[in-house]
Amino acid sequence: MTADIRTRRSPLDGWAERLAELAPAVEVAERPFRTHVTLRLRDAGRAAAVSAVLGVELPRTPCTFTRGDGPHGPVEVAWLGPDEYLVLAEPGLQRTLESALRQAIGDASGAVIDVSAQRTTLTLSGPKARDLLAHGCAIDLHPSVSPSGTCVQALLAQSGIVLLVRDADAGEFTVLVRASFAIYLATWLLDAGVEYREYREVPV
Amino acid sequence: MQLIPCPWCGPREEVEFHYGGQAHVSYPADPAALSDEEWARFVFFRDNPRGPFAERWSHTAGCRRWFNAVRDTRSYELHAVYRLDEERPVTT
Ligand SMILES: [Zn+2]
Numbered sequence: 102m103t104a105d106i107r108t109r110r111s112p113l114d115g116w117a118e119r120l121a122e123l124a125p126a127v128e129v130a131e132r133p134f135r136t137h138v139t140l141r142l143r144d145a146g147r148a149a150a151v152s153a154v155l156g157v158e159l160p161r162t163p164c165t166f167t168r169g170d171g172p173h174g175p176v177e178v179a180w181l182g183p184d185e186y187l188v189l190a191e192p193g194l195q196r197t198l199e200s201a202l203r204q205a206i207g208d209a210s211g212a213v214i215d216v217s218a219q220r221t222t223l224t225l226s227g228p229k230a231r232d233l234l235a236h237g238c239a240i241d242l243h244p245s246v247s248p249s250g251t252c253v254q255a256l257l258a259q260s261g262i263v264l265l266v267r268d269a270d271a272g273e274f275t276v277l278v279r280a281s282f283a284i285y286l287a288t289w290l291l292d293a294g295v296e297y298r299e300y301r302e303v304p305v
Numbered sequence: 306m307q308l309i310p311c312p313w314c315g316p317r318e319e320v321e322f323h324y325g326g327q328a329h330v331s332y333p334a335d336p337a338a339l340s341d342e343e344w345a346r347f348v349f350f351r352d353n354p355r356g357p358f359a360e361r362w363s364h365t366a367g368c369r370r371w372f373n374a375v376r377d378t379r380s381y382e383l384h385a386v387y388r389l390d391e392e393r394p395v396t397t
Contacts, residue, residue: 163313163368182368183313239306239318253314254367256321261366 109134112221112283119291126229126297129290132222134192137277139216140202143184144209154205159186166252166265173198179252179263187263187277189222220263221283226273229297234264234274236293244269258289307381311364312372312388325361327351328373329393357384359393 111133113120120129142151148159156171157178166179177189190198195215202213225234231242237258241247251266263277278286308316333339333347352358358378363371375384375396384396 164315182370254369255317256366 112280113223113287116284116287120287122291122298123227123233123294125227125302126300127225127227127233127290127294128230129287130224131283132224135217135222136188136190136192136194136198137215137217137220138188138190138195138198138202139181139212139214140178140186140188141184141212141214142186142206142209143211144206147206147209147211150205150207151202154201155188160252164253165250167250173201177265179265181254181263187216189277218280220277220279223276223278223283223286224267224274225276226271228272228302229294229300230272230274233290233294233297234276237289238262238264240264242266242269242274258286258293260286260289262286309362309374309383310386311367311370312386313368313370314364317364317367321364321366323363323365325363325371328359328361355379357396362386 111131113131113133116131120131123129140151142148152158154171155173155176155178157167157169157176159178160167160180163180163183166177168175168177170176173194174191179187179189181187188198188202195217199213199215206213234242234257238255240253240255247253247266247269249266249269251269253264255262255264257264257276260278260282265275265277267273267275307319309319309322310316330347330351333343339347355378357375359373359375361371362374363369372386372388373393374386375393376382377384385394387394
């Protein structure tokens with residue numbers, strides 16, 4: 102008998118085709134299995150050591166995120182609270198980042214927790230991405246209010262999300278949603294985006 | 306919908322928040338010395354003023370931090386919000 106090989110499935114496994122129905126108005130894609138590490142750090146004196154490990158400064162302003170390229174590739178660090186950050190990196194770096202961050206914190210008061218399984222990552226872009234989000238999110242996403250680098254924890258269609266504004270002018274967003282809410286949110290996006298399915302770019 | 310200004314995140318819709326009752330109710334310094342009546346007073350008894358009231362709120366759908374707010378119970382107007390490590394501000 103051959104063994105039944107089970108492969109890992111992301112929360113939105115098999116949804117790519119349906120989500121593609123929203124293009125070209127909104128390009129929605131899941132980026133599965135990304136590394137998400139929660140970092141609690143009260144001692145600001147260790148921020149420099151942590152930044153060195155990540156190659157990115159920690160965000161000092163509430164509701165923002167920082168990004169850069171470091172020893173562990175492209176990394177984003179989101180502000181989640183006055184002593185809480187969410188480190189976002191390429192898939193498979195959970196253990197590497199965890200131990201590197203623990204080392205950087207040393208004996209200072211802090212915590213590093215792999216929370217990759219908690220949320221999945223959705224990227225939204227395209228000319229109607231902002232409008233689509235506005236159907237279910239009270240946050241003002243106009244570039245003058247939420248410029249690039251904004252990171253808010255809010256509700257999208259009653260579902261808790263972390264929203265990162267990657268490029269405000271181009272309308273590029275990242276939405277982190279809890280794994281158990283992912284299918285609900287994908288269904289909601291498809292429904293809220295019905296009016297944009299006929300959308301075609303008008304040549305200027 | 307009413308907006309509540311979180312000390313960290315700024316003005317957000319009230320559905321993102323959770324109410325936490327009266328603020329500045331401190332734990333008894335010597336709990337063992339309290340009589341049953343005094344315990345009941347600490348656990349169950351809260352002020353219920355008509356007017357400005359210092360309350361605890363949590364930004365549950367946002368930064369998940371507790372903070373204090375002075376709210377007028379007649380008008381729902383928020384006179385001030387402040388962090389837990391800050392003194393109650395003077396409001397009119
Ligand atoms: Zn907040």
